[in-house]
Amino acid sequence: MELEERLAVFIDYENLALGAREHLGGMAFDFGPIADALAARGRVVVRRAYADWSYFDEDRRSLTRHQVELIEMPQRMGASRKNAADIKMVVDAIEMSFEREYISTFVMCTGDSDFSPLVHKLRELNKRVIGVGVEKSTSRLLPPACDEFLFYDRLEGVDIPDEPAPRSVRPGVSIPQSKGRRRGGSSAGSASERPARAAKSSGSREDSARAAASALVGAGEGVPSEESSPVADEAAEAVIGGAVPTTVPAGASPEQDGSHDESDDAPSADDLPMEVRVAQTLADLAKSTGGAVTASVLKRTLLRKDPTFSEADYGFRTFGEFVRFLADRGFVELAQGPSTGDPEVSLPAQGDTTSAFALLRTVVQDEGGSAPLSGLKNAIRKNRPDFSEKALGYRGFLQFCKAAQASGAVDLAWDDDADDYLVTAA
Missing domain, CATH: 3.40.50.1010 (5'-nuclease)
Known part of the structure; x- marks a missing residue:
């Protein structure tokens, strides 16, 4: 063992x-x-x-x-x-x-x-x-x-709030905290000063918003989540058919969904398609072990992240069938492992930044020529589940899009009405 x-x-x-x-x-x-x-x-x-x-x-x-x-x-x-x-x-x-x-x-x-x-x-x-x-x-x-x-x-999964483009602020209009980035200051200092600074850093508006969110979540604890309602056959059909579940329930606006996820009982990782979760896990294993990753190690790690994981929920009898399905779709690559029935699993070559910029431009074109920055990363992962801007050397998705703009692949501009960046195919 x-x-x-x-x-x-x-x-x-x-x-x-x-x-x-x-x-x-x-x-x-x-x-x-x-x-x-x-x-x-x-x-x-x-x-x-x-x-x-x-x-x-x-x-x-x-x-x-x-x-x-x-x-x-x-x-x-x-x-x-x-x-x-x-x-x-x-x-x-x-x-x-x-x-x-x-x-x-x-x-x-x-x-x-x-x-x-x-x-x-x-x-x-x-x-x-x-x-x-x-x-x-x-x-x-x-x-x-x-x-x-x-x-x-x-770390993968840490999405630093985007910094909006410089713009004039009308009197009486405050910039949303989720879009702002504070400058200066240091977390160093005596431990006796930390609690006071923590209380000071969260304003009354943030406190009231969080309190309201907590009250809403507490009132809805008995309501089943979106992920638990479909039957296993429908989930398997969605994966095999190539459908990728959205993170926003039907009929809900992004504004309603964004602040609620952080307080919801369901971990945010459950919102990701299984192809993306497998790709992220393989990338983590490749960085931490530095060697070949077998199917048995992959499944054990997936169970550490989500103890409820079962390939049967996606319509497969064994985990081997599941990884072979992903390999047939081009999401992973398989090679002979140390033992029969336990192949080595790896990610296909992601390519350089040029191909990643081209993929971004293609996805924006498929969205009608322009798309808001929020949600665009998930749209890219529908085409390439192993996509990670951090694997390409960028700290965040916004920085990646700015680099794509500099290369001439897309245009990036702040939209006041949408309170978000608008990405347009160049």
């Missing part, structure tokens, strides 16, 4: 949450992309997040959905406890390294260089250490101390 890596994840939540808010356009921190990246590296057996949760009450729901244990470290106790969460995190990590020898990898989710001595000690104890942090709020001293360091903003 192949020996799997056992991972323990420790999250300095204040550091990551405030780093995302201050340096990633005010976006809320989401553990999902980290969970997906770690699924390709081994089996996660411990997930703990440390913070004074009275300052991050709205984030509890998302973390609980990802099975993260919330460790409460109160700071408002009439005395200085600014490093209480950090110390507790260090003590637990060291204790676990001695008591649970089967844990081979420790994942330290923080950008604080104060954790460097802990990283060095864990490596002395023959543990592998993976760090995770927001790039602009991560100390330059921490990544070299780790065996591997993942920048949160570079």
Whole structure:
């Protein structure tokens, strides 16, 4: 039996949450992309997040959905406890390294260089250490101390809010926070200052919007999701016929759908077509293992990401039939594996940026010659499920489209009426 890596994840939540808010356009921190990246590296057996949760009450729901244990470290106790969460995190990590020898990898989710001595000690104890942090709020001293360091903003699934083109703002009209990008500032500073800054960074408008969204979600918890309503035969028919489910329910506007997804009980990964999820998983495995990926490893990783996954839901008796179907459609490539019935699975060559720009232009033309930026990436993935602008070296889809504009493939302009970029075939 192949020996799997056992991972323990420790999250300095204040550091990551405030780093995302201050340096990633005010976006809320989401553990999902980290969970997906770690699924390709081994089996996660411990997930703990440390913070004074009275300052991050709205984030509890998302973390609980990802099975993260919330460790409460109160700071408002009439005395200085600014490093209480950090110390507790260090003590637990060291204790676990001695008591649970089967844990081979420790994942330290923080950008604080104060954790460097802990990283060095864990490596002395023959543990592998993976760090995770927001790039602009991560100390330059921490990544070299780790065996591997993942920048949160570079992970697949982290969509940094787009920065709108410069435009005049009429008096009394505010720019939507989801489109703005704050400049300057640093997440560095004493831990005693962090909660105050966290409260200050979320304005009254954002608080009221989130409260309303939470109330709506709470009222609708008993309503089945869109993905659970179709029968298995219809789902299989949609995949085999090449149909790709949309992420927006019929009759709902993008504005109604966009803010609700973050609070919904269903993970956002469920909205992706299976071809896209397989392609993303293969890309993660190729980067983390550096070797061949067999069908058995692929299925095990898909189950880590979604324990409810079953190829039978898509009309296939075995996983081998499922990957052969994807290979026939050109989504993956198969080669002889180490054993019969367990072929090697890989992604077809994605090509250079020129072909990617040409694909973007073709998709825009198929959409009628112009299309809004939001939703365009999903339209591209209908044609190429393994598409990833980050694999091509771009930080986000907007940056990719700007590069396509510079090459002359498309035109990009801000549309005030749509409150979005409009992409037009050149």
